[in-house]
Amino acid sequence: MERSRVTASYEASEGVGRITLNRPQALNAWNPDLGRALLSCVQRASADDDVRVIVITGAGRAFSAGADVKEDRELTASGDPDLSTRLLTIYNPIVLAVRHAPKPVVAAVNGVAAGIGCSLALACDLVIAAESAYFLWAFTRIGLACDGGSGHFLNERLGAVRAAELMMLGERLPAEKAREWGLVNFVHSDDEFPSEVDQLCGRLANGPSVAYSSIKAALSARSEGDLAESLEFEAKAQQRQASTADYAEGVAAFKEKRPPAFAGH
Ligand code: T3D
Helix, strand or coil: CCCCCCCEEEEEECCEEEEEECCHHHCCCECHHHHHHHHHHHHHHHHCCCCCEEEEEECCCEEECCECCCCCCCECCCCCECCHHHHHHHHHHHHHHHHHCCCCEEEEECCEEECHHHHHHHHCCEEEEECCCEEECHHHHHCCCCCCCHHHHHHHHHCHHHHHHHHHHCCCEEHHHHHHHCCCCEEECCCCHHHHHHHHHHHHHCCCHHHHHHHHHHHHHCCHHHHHHHHHHHHHHHHHHCCCHHHHHHHHHHHCCCCCCCCCC
C-alpha cells in the first residue's frame, strides 16, 4: 500500500487505485495544488499495471465543490483574473487523463459535486453516488460559463434541453434524479455507500481488464476529438467571463454569503 500528497491522496491495494480529493474544509474545492496532485495520482494509477480499476472520491462530506472561489487569481496582462491558464494546463489534462486511462475509472460521489467537480464525475466511466449526494452546475451562480467538459458530457448524455436547464438555472440535481436521467449508474443509501463502492471496485478489479480497456476506447472513439475541442473552447469562453462585472459580483456574493445581484454585463 502506498500514499502520496495531501490535497489528493492515493493508495493502491488489491488491484484498486483509490484517489481521494482532500481539502474537506473547503468541500474539496480545486486549487492548482490539488489539481496537480490529482493529475499526478491519475497518471500514476493509470500507468500501474497492478491497478485494474481507479476510484475517485472526496474526503469529508463533499465529492468536490468545484474550483476554489475564495482564492485570489493571478492577473492577465490586461488586468483580468486569469481563469484559463489553470484550466488549460492542469484541470483539462485531468479530465483527459481520466478519459485516456486504459482501465475503468469510477466516480464515487459521496456528497455534493459542483462546478468542475461535476465535470470530473462525468469524465469517469461509471458513477456511483450516495443517496444524499447531489450535482450542482454552480458556474452561473458566480457569473461563469461551464468548463472541465461539462458542456460536452451533458450535451452528449442528456441533450441540449436538459443540459441548458442544468447549467443555466444552476439548481441542485439530487443523486436519484441524476440516475433517472442517465448521468449516474447506481445510488445507494449513505450507510451502504462505502461497502457498495468497495464491491463495485472489487468486481472491476477482478474482471476482464483488457476487455474493459477496449470497451472504454470504443465508447470514446467517436467523441474524443470533440471533448478535447470542447475543453479548449470552454477555457477560452471562461476567460471572457473574467472581465465581467457579473463574475466579480458572483465571487463577492459567495464570499459574503449573500445572493448575487447580477447586472448582466
Ligand atoms: O479558476 C477558475 O475559477 C475557473 C474554473 C471554474 C470552475 C468551477 O468549478 S466554477 C464553480 C465553483 N463552485 C461553486 O461556485 C460552488 C461554491 N459552493 C457552493 O455553492 C456551496 O458551498 C455548496 C452548494 C457546494 C455546498 O453548500 P453547503 O451549504 O453544504 O456548504 P457551505 O457552507 O457553502 O461550504 C462549507 C465551506 O466550504 C464554507 O467555508 P466556511 O464558511 O466554513 O469557511 C465554504 O465557503 C467552503 N466552500 C464551499 N465551496 C467552495 C468553498 N470554498 C472555496 N471554493 C469553493 N468552491
